[in-house]
Amino acid sequence: MRTWSSADVPLLDGAGPPLRLYDTATERIRPTAPGERATMYVCGITPYDATHLGHAATYVTFDLVHRLWRDLGHDVHYVQNVTDIDEPLLERAARDQDDWVVLGMRETALFREDMESLRVLPPRQFIGAVEAIPEIAELVGKLVASGAAYRLDDPEYPDVYHDVSSTGHFGYESNFGRDEMIDLSRNNGGDPDRAGKRDPLDPLLWRMERPGEPAWESDLGRGRPGWHVECAAIALNRLGPQIDLNGGGSDLRFPHHECGALHAESLTGEHPFARHYVHAGMIGLDGQKMSKSKGNLVFVSKLRGSGVDPNVIRLALLAGHYRTDRSWTDELHRTAQARLARWREALTLDRGPASDELIAKLRTHLADDLDTPGALAAVDAWVEEALTRRHDDRFGPGSAREAVDALLGIEV
Numbered sequence: 523m524r525t526w527s528s529a530d531v532p533l534l535d536g537a538g539p540p541l542r543l544y545d546t547a548t549e550r551i552r553p554t555a556p557g558e559r560a561t562m563y564v565c566g567i568t569p570y571d572a573t574h575l576g577h578a579a580t581y582v583t584f585d586l587v588h589r590l591w592r593d594l595g596h597d598v599h600y601v602q603n604v605t606d607i608d609e610p611l612l613e614r615a616a617r618d619q620d621d622w623v624v625l626g627m628r629e630t631a632l633f634r635e636d637m638e639s640l641r642v643l644p645p646r647q648f649i650g651a652v653e654a655i656p657e658i659a660e661l662v663g664k665l666v667a668s669g670a671a672y673r674l675d676d677p678e679y680p681d682v683y684h685d686v687s688s689t690g691h692f693g694y695e696s697n698f699g700r701d702e703m704i705d706l707s708r709n710n711g712g713d714p715d716r717a718g719k720r721d722p723l724d725p726l727l728w729r730m731e732r733p734g735e736p737a738w739e740s741d742l743g744r745g746r747p748g749w750h751v752e753c754a755a756i757a758l759n760r761l762g763p764q765i766d767l768n769g770g771g772s773d774l775r776f777p778h779h780e781c782g783a784l785h786a787e788s789l790t791g792e793h794p795f796a797r798h799y800v801h802a803g804m805i806g807l808d809g810q811k812m813s814k815s816k817g818n819l820v821f822v823s824k825l826r827g828s829g830v831d832p833n834v835i836r837l838a839l840l841a842g843h844y845r846t847d848r849s850w851t852d853e854l855h856r857t858a859q860a861r862l863a864r865w866r867e868a869l870t871l872d873r874g875p876a877s878d879e880l881i882a883k884l885r886t887h888l889a890d891d892l893d894t895p896g897a898l899a900a901v902d903a904w905v906e907e908a909l910t911r912r913h914d915d916r917f918g919p920g921s922a923r924e925a926v927d928a929l930l931g932i933e934v
């Protein structure tokens with residue numbers, strides 16, 4: 523699937539400290555120690571109701587990781603999927619008498635536009651679940667052959683499930699207790715109550731064809747893949763058996779990333795699948811999580827259509843820490859608007875304070891688990907200095923502007 527076009531990223535002199543991030547599995551902030559090549563798999567959208575501000579906040583978060591790893595000189599291999607076949611998509615298409623393929627394409631096109639406007643750098647590969655079905659089916663076939671996966675003895679729909687005991691590590695990624703996992707599975711597309719499963723938590727790998735549902739030929743029989751295995755296959759086949767970072771919003775902590783790790787580790791025998799599992803907090807609207815089911819969505823495209831500068835949207839989302847559940851409010855929007863205007867005034871001066879201290883502070887704050895509040899405050903301080911006292915460093919404003927662009931993705 524076509525990815526989107528990239529904003530230019532200014533190259534800055536020098537380098538900052540290694541990027542340290544909170545890892546859900548080890549429950550600690552640890553250095554991300556990628557080699558020359560840094561590998562990152564971030565779960566993409568299910569293409570309907572795209573792109574709301576929750577999606578935007580999560581993709582901007584991982585854009586910061588992408589930009590920081592580049593600033594540290596790594597070759598970043600970033601892969602993202604599109605879940606262009608799944609229950610929720612089929613349901614939405616049915617509700618709107620839409621063709622599910624057309625709906626997916628339309629929303630994916632809008633998502634690309636929104637990502638470009640927010641200056642989110644594109645993944646190197648942007649892969650749809652449908653186009654990946656052959657490789658997903660192949661992975662499931664290997665799990666069946668290894669005995670880690672099994673067929674339900676349901677004569678009508680002998681679906682294929684993954685035995686969660688097959689790696690001996692199930693639960694390490696999310697650190698949730700069993701009851702909580704059962705609950706989350708039930709509320710996030712799982713089927714813990716289905717009769718015949720070895721363990722209620724066993725995730726679906728392959729769903730045999732149901733009347734009226736899209737289905738694809740495979741050695742497993744006509745059907746379609748489960749949700750989690752699509753991300754395991756797409757990541758493994760492009761990034762290798764172990765990756766530096768598997769990311770998404772915190773609602774993917776369980777079951778999605780736990781089951782993805784199960785599928786990957788069961789196939790490769792390598793543990794952990796990802797050295798960092800990174801989860802971004804939920805964006806709400808006036809205190810309620812922004813979600814498709816609640817219908818309280820604020821769309822990037824609507825804000826853009828009403829003349830809001832995407833840099834304002836990005837700056838507003840950066841004002842809170844990425845792991846904090848937070849709300850989009852008018853106050854947040856207005857504050858970002860004023861902040862961007864003030865930054866623009868100072869960063870376009872032809873003389874101002876020197877920038878090297880600011881650049882060092884930006885790198886240090888962002889390397890500390892993406893401390894964007896600290897980073898924005900550092901820019902505020904430089905801007906105040908530039909607008910209230912005389913400085914005559916000819917290169918200060920220009921190089922500060924390049925750093926704000928390269929590291930925060932904000933273009934003034």
Ligand SMILES: Nc1ncnc2c1ncn2[C@@H]1O[C@H](COS(=O)(=O)NC(=O)[C@@H](N)CS)[C@@H](O)[C@H]1O
Pocket residue numbers: 565566567568569575576577579580603604605753769770771772773774802803804805806811812813
């Ligand atoms: N309110 C929200 N705040 C922050 N992130 C959100 C919010 N809602 C969804 N997300 C994140 O946005 C990304 C896309 O969400 S999604 O469209 O529902 N799609 C999926 O979760 C799957 N296609 C992942 S394979 C996910 O990382 C999800 O965790």
Ligand SMILES: [Zn+2]
Pocket residue numbers: 564565566603753778
């Ligand atoms: Zn995913």
